[in-house]
Amino acid sequence: MKAVIALLVGVGLWQAAVLVLDMPPFILPGPARTAAALWENRALLANHGVITLTEVLLGLTLGVGLGGLTALLLAAMPRVAAVLGPILVFSQAVPVFALAPVFTLWFGYGLGSKVAMALLIIYFPVTSAFLDGLRATPAPWVDQARIMGASPRRILWCVRMPAALPALLSGLRLAAVYAPIGAIIGEWVGASRGLGYLMLLANGRAKIDLMFAAILVVAAMAIGLHRAVDTLARGMEARRLR
Amino acid sequence: MKAVIALLVGVGLWQAAVLVLDMPPFILPGPARTAAALWENRALLANHGVITLTEVLLGLTLGVGLGGLTALLLAAMPRVAAVLGPILVFSQAVPVFALAPVFTLWFGYGLGSKVAMALLIIYFPVTSAFLDGLRATPAPWVDQARIMGASPRRILWCVRMPAALPALLSGLRLAAVYAPIGAIIGEWVGASRGLGYLMLLANGRAKIDLMFAAILVVAAMAIGLHRAVDTLARGMEARRLR
Amino acid sequence: ADRLTVMLDWFVNPDHGPLIIAEHEGFFADEGLEVELVAPADPADPPKMAAAGRADIAVSYQPQLHLQVAEGLPLKRVGTLIATPLNCLLVLKDGPIHDIADLRGRRVGFSVAGVEEAMLGAMLAPAGMGMDDVEMVNVNWSLSPALMSGQVDAVIGAFRNFELNQMKIEGVEGRCFYPEESGVPSYDELIYVANPDLVNPKVIARFLAATERAVQFMVNHPEESWAIFAAHAPELNDALNAMAWDDTLPRFALRPAALDAGRYARFERFLSDRGLIEGVRPVSDLAVAPDGGE
């Protein structure tokens, strides 16, 4: 129900933007045109969509896994964190196109470099949010654990990690939204398949309605993933304390 | 001190990557070459850097302001949030280059479209993290406020907002990292000045060392901003409860 | 068979017709080649990949080659794909620009590739103008939209075989000022480049022989070759590509292996005069004609 309203409102805003701002169709096609393109190219979009979805899921899994692991490592070793932190930030500040050749040289033209690119984008919000959560564990819990004779590592594992779960889930929500765009950007690194490829191709070839149709598919992916993660997160948070 | 170690480790990793992976200088120039390019082009980089920095600071301010406001609005109106949430997610899933013409048509080629682009990128992590924090306010505080006769809006303002401050700061850390890349992307959308433009130009002219020098400047900006926000955040968090 | 990785300058489009046809008609196989085509999203990447040995051959642009060689990339032109310029200065047919002189005080959009300022400067010179007389705006991803929506008055860097047709499809007709008719020395738009130390010239010669057969096939059978290309991937079969195909056909190098040394020397000199590169390099540093003789 809410989803339907959201859809209607979204389409309404879009149509309004086209009308009010007087956008020519080669810059921003209206919903009707895009829907038509979506329908006409459904087979094409499905084909490329499946490839992108694979990359998204792979990137998300790896990104969340690696990001979570990194946050744990950095939380376990605050000194290392002080050194690695800026390097992590650096990795996020480097524009993708500069890294693209490095990645291709390294991982080749296959799935590898695309997933690596998606991973790079997902990785940081997860790491950052989770690390913030790990650092904010209420002191009395950590103190009690220390008195009980726990090693810092055990405290991290048994106390700080579960305490930081909401923060991790917060990072996960961001990751779910960034994963598709990560895969799209990954596909710009030497791909000839996937929605990112289709978008650039359509963009360069005056098929703006096809491009927006592809964008719709990607956005649907992002919304779906976000909703799935959100439902999961709410469920976990609800069950966590009762 | 730690910063120096971080710098040394970073440069070491970079040099190692160049050596071990046998990266040719036209794909990944080594630190020495890049440093030389940095020095030779210092005036150029400073000129363009100032422009980018302006955009970054403007985008960051506006993005954090608008993001914070949005989170407050969404927290105040959970029904609206259910409708606007997916639209927000959508806005993040649309690749930049698709929006570029829309933005330039709307905002022109001046500062406007660049700040808008940076804003769009910063906006979401701030909104998402802050909203998560607002939603996670411990129930007893909200209950107590309700018994005291507070309107939902007052509860939001006096209880939930300060309670969510750490979450907002967590989002702010992300925003600080994304702001420079946001401005760079804004410059790709249409600019003839700024580090983003310089990167494109250097890339087009095969001056890879100049490109990496520009990247270094952007990364330094990101690291500086992140550090500033982090210091601010730690200060606020430390002072908050004592 | 010898494996050969060819990195295109951009996603597959009619400019790459000979490669698709050669693959489909088995001309590569006849030469004992197994060719893999790879598409990047950034046209600046393929020459780097070729220089680094990640790709055997890259499709690139002659103007860029001069810059890259000047910057020390171990690259040489080994063949020609499209033997005329494609780049043009594009304006609206019904717009205010009838003559290059009309550009005074106007906005010119470009997508950074590196040489557009030099070209535009050369094109403005006969009209007695310099770069200071126009305002340059980098519009990156949206050359024709920026022009069509009136945000800029002209764009440089548009391809005559694409953007013109694209605008026609959108119902906004455009007009080209051709650089080679306006003071810029003629050049090869698309060339094959390779790292001469890494690729066996004999293999390259066989590769060029296959593409030469493909170009001949296309010239002889334009309709059939378009059908083959359109069937290569479903997303390629559209009106724009069909129109572009016809416009591109006469521009493919009929002798891909042949080298016009003077053309490279002239362009090197041109870029040097325009201050984009320092000094001039002998043509032998820029281009080779692979020896196909056994």
Add this chain to the structure above:
Amino acid sequence: MIAPALIFEGRVLARGRALVGPVRLEVPGGRWTCLLGPSGIGKSTLLHAFAGLTDGLSIDGTVGAGDGRPLAGRTALMAQADGLLPWLTAQENVVLGDRLRRRRPDAERARALLARAGLAGLEGRKPGALSGGQRQRAALARTLYEDRPVVLLDEPFSALDVANRARMQDLAARALAGRTVLHVTHDPAEAARLGHAIRLLTPQGIAAIPPPDLPAPRAPDHACTLELTGRLTRQLLEAA
């Protein structure tokens, strides 16, 4: 200000399981009622029901004021945990209600209340820099500052030493005279000192224990108080 009676009748359920009841609890208006009972019997839950905090709970029965008007806006609650906002100073916590209601806080009154709670000089401290008993007293000051006709106190003196406890009892008794107070406590002596009415909640239901006919607060060492303390203690020991 009319201090209404409070009435609860029925059960409080959490996911189908009864946390309280079925019981019928009447709290006389304008008087101080002490509620005793074994740990876990549902005293806090009853207080929450009166305060309208029924998130996740469902009430099978009626809860409300004797005058039939809603209790919302007439009630102050001092919960079992202090519930001070950790980023506000003691002073700011005390006047929080006014800030929440967009009234101008009466800083003078807040300071005076904190001083009477023995926290003079600590107004500027945040809860994290206060001892457990100091926090409890700050929470009491906040509850008194609210100045409501119905006051719900959940073990408000449990973290205090003998002297402070007696002082806070006196402070609360005086400040809340004429209001409807429902006071949950585990200390029979406290109930014997303060209660105009005393209720004992046990698995068997609610028993009313008549207090001595002395004005409250009674002297802790008065024979009647001691006798009632003993009686309550015995009944509590039997109940558990």
Add this chain to the structure above:
Amino acid sequence: MIAPALIFEGRVLARGRALVGPVRLEVPGGRWTCLLGPSGIGKSTLLHAFAGLTDGLSIDGTVGAGDGRPLAGRTALMAQADGLLPWLTAQENVVLGDRLRRRRPDAERARALLARAGLAGLEGRKPGALSGGQRQRAALARTLYEDRPVVLLDEPFSALDVANRARMQDLAARALAGRTVLHVTHDPAEAARLGHAIRLLTPQGIAAIPPPDLPAPRAPDHACTLELTGRLTRQLLEAA
């Protein structure tokens, strides 16, 4: 298991301000020592000093075991707030120490302790679904489960009704016999029942109050216990 004496001598400072002292507190080894004193005098701070929780504090003096060996690893602390992890069940909270130390938890013993704390059947509940007193008893069970020679108890029975309080006192006294217990309480009767030694912390310093020569736990209604309760109450009233 040797239960060492505890010694604190000096001051505890927070940002230059003294929270405690200068005092000298000796806690005899293997015995139960009750520590009383007005709210905010520094009892919890002393306990924290023995437990090694001095983040943000500095100790100007000495704190440690009488045998000179470090206290770390020999101490259990039941803090003033229950400190249960909200995402673990009561049972899991009780065995938390073993999980943290990578030992196999003794589920049977944990269950038995919870049952003796009156929480049989509630082992699977998370703290959020327990009453205040139930949480306190779970925290007590956790502290007893730790089985340490030095046990620091900070108002461990403050949220309990008379019957449960007596029961928990007995449980703790039996379980901790022969250990060094430092027990902070506000209840003079409790100190009179349980203490082998009683210390009164006041602004004037530490006073030792000799308990009656009866084995602890003493009967609550024994004349000696009552007399000591009265004496402690008076001294506490004077101290404040």
